[in-house]
Amino acid sequence: MRVLALNCGSSSLKYALFEVSGGAARAVARDQIERIGEAVPDHAAAVHAVFDALDRAGNASLDAVGHRIVHGGPRHTRPERIDDALVATLREIVPFSPVHLPPELDAIAAARARFAGRPQVACFDTAFHATLPEVAQRFALPRRLFDAGVRRYGFHGLSYEYLVETIGAKVLGRAVLAHLGSGSSLCAVRDGRSIDTTMAFTPTAGIVMGTRSGDIDPGLVSYLFKHGYDAESFDRLVNREAGLLALSETTSDMKRLVDAIAADPRAKLAVDVYCWHARKAVGALAASLGGIDSLVFTGGIGAHAPEVRRGIVSGLAHLGVTIDDAKNEANAPTLHDGRGDVAVHVITTDEESRIALQTARVTLSA
Numbered sequence: 593m594r595v596l597a598l599n600c601g602s603s604s605l606k607y608a609l610f611e612v613s614g615g616a617a618r619a620v621a622r623d624q625i626e627r628i629g630e631a632v633p634d635h636a637a638a639v640h641a642v643f644d645a646l647d648r649a650g651n652a653s654l655d656a657v658g659h660r661i662v663h664g665g666p667r668h669t670r671p672e673r674i675d676d677a678l679v680a681t682l683r684e685i686v687p688f689s690p691v692h693l694p695p696e697l698d699a700i701a702a703a704r705a706r707f708a709g710r711p712q713v714a715c716f717d718t719a720f721h722a723t724l725p726e727v728a729q730r731f732a733l734p735r736r737l738f739d740a741g742v743r744r745y746g747f748h749g750l751s752y753e754y755l756v757e758t759i760g761a762k763v764l765g766r767a768v769l770a771h772l773g774s775g776s777s778l779c780a781v782r783d784g785r786s787i788d789t790t791m792a793f794t795p796t797a798g799i800v801m802g803t804r805s806g807d808i809d810p811g812l813v814s815y816l817f818k819h820g821y822d823a824e825s826f827d828r829l830v831n832r833e834a835g836l837l838a839l840s841e842t843t844s845d846m847k848r849l850v851d852a853i854a855a856d857p858r859a860k861l862a863v864d865v866y867c868w869h870a871r872k873a874v875g876a877l878a879a880s881l882g883g884i885d886s887l888v889f890t891g892g893i894g895a896h897a898p899e900v901r902r903g904i905v906s907g908l909a910h911l912g913v914t915i916d917d918a919k920n921e922a923n924a925p926t927l928h929d930g931r932g933d934v935a936v937h938v939i940t941t942d943e944e945s946r947i948a949l950q951t952a953r954v955t956l957s958a
Contacts, residue, residue: 593655593955594620596646597947598639598703600660600696603628605638608944609651612952617945621651628695635695639702656711657703658951660750660943661696662795663689664716666741671719671950673958674700674712682714688741689794691831711958713951720749723785728880731793746789748777750943755888756784757946759937765885768877770870770904771941772894774802774844778870780877788880790873796830799869802844805834806869836862846892850899867903874904878911884934887913890941896923905936 595617599606608622623645625631625638632638646652659674665685672678679700686693704712721744729743748771755769761784769779777798780788790798800806808830816826837844839862842852846866852859878884887908893900898920905913912933919927927936 593952594653595948595951595955596642596654596657597944597951598642598657598659598699599944599947600635600692600699602691602695605635605642605699606944607642608948609646609654610945610948612948615949617948617952619945621646621649622944635698636702639699640706643706654707654710656713656951656955657707658713658715658947659696659700659703660717660947661714662692662717662747663745664714664718665745666743668714668716669719669722671713671715671954673954674704674714678714685741690827692795711951711955713954715750715947715950717747717749718745720753721746721779721786721789723787724789725787728788742793744789744792746777746779746786747791747795748775748779749786750946751890751941752779752781752786754941754943754946755890755939756781758939759886759888763886763935764888766878766881766883767886767888768874768881768884769888769890770874770894771891772870772889772897772900773891775804776801776866776870776891776893778873778877780880782881788877790877799873800839800866801835802846803832803835803837805830805838836866839865846897846900850897853899863900863903867900867906870900870904871907874908874913875911884911884913886935886937888937888939890939895938895940898923901927901938 593612595610595612597608604624604626605628606624609620610617611620625641628635628638632641665688682693682697724744730738751771752769764781767781769781771777775795777789777791779786796804798806835844836849840849840858843849849859849862853863889895889901901920905915914929914932915927915936916929923938925938927938
């Protein structure tokens, strides 16, 4: 069957058309639309532009559409067929992810309007982390908040699922998976199942990111609110004005920062802080696992920035993580050098293929 996978970012839309057969997905077409809000007005218009592009290329025939949904809240822990009831429940949890869910809902509405009658499936990034034990899910807050859905969810689940399926749970063993991009997180995996992760109730938590702060002192919220911030300006601060952008005072783009290290101490500081926090996260997740057998890098930074990988692993030799410099510079698929016990992998993730496979499975089982 032919499945279109739609992967919404806050200002972008990746898409890929797959032929799915026998549990495998083969890409027929793949592209992305950037600068949504400028080049095209919104995500609904971007979806129509995707369908128009597929039509012009003779690829308009499809059997189902799969959507990446960043946040499923406490109730949605597996891919689901989209209907009016599911859309209504997703609208209810928009406060859980106000940056991501609205454009994803717009994309769903546009796809359902353009292809009425075609099955549409929601594939949740949080679903991979439904296996988190309660000790990892719980914040030290009253139970009434946990019961209302305030807990650690974790994100980048489609990417992590792809890594586990591609490398294999047995090969990975006790693994730390690092999805490093403009949004960055790490995940502890045992027997192919998520047991801990850095992102939490929202994708703002965890390590430093492109424009997101990562973890901060909760007392800072009260301090800032007393000094002129409100909910909207605080959200803008930690999601759009923080991270690498704030530290460098120039850009959130890791490649530009790495290129500027020698000339700009602010760029060096931003890269060093990023690596420092990622390195700490690897150590913390190794403790959650009781040891580490594999470390996997993926995402735009993880798969393509040898300077960052080197900066992260430089303090991890005590855990058995050592890499070959030449392999690292070449972005080789395996980096370990034989001195340490931990296998270090570099892999380009493919969230869209997971969307396609999940969509096909849900559609065919209906």
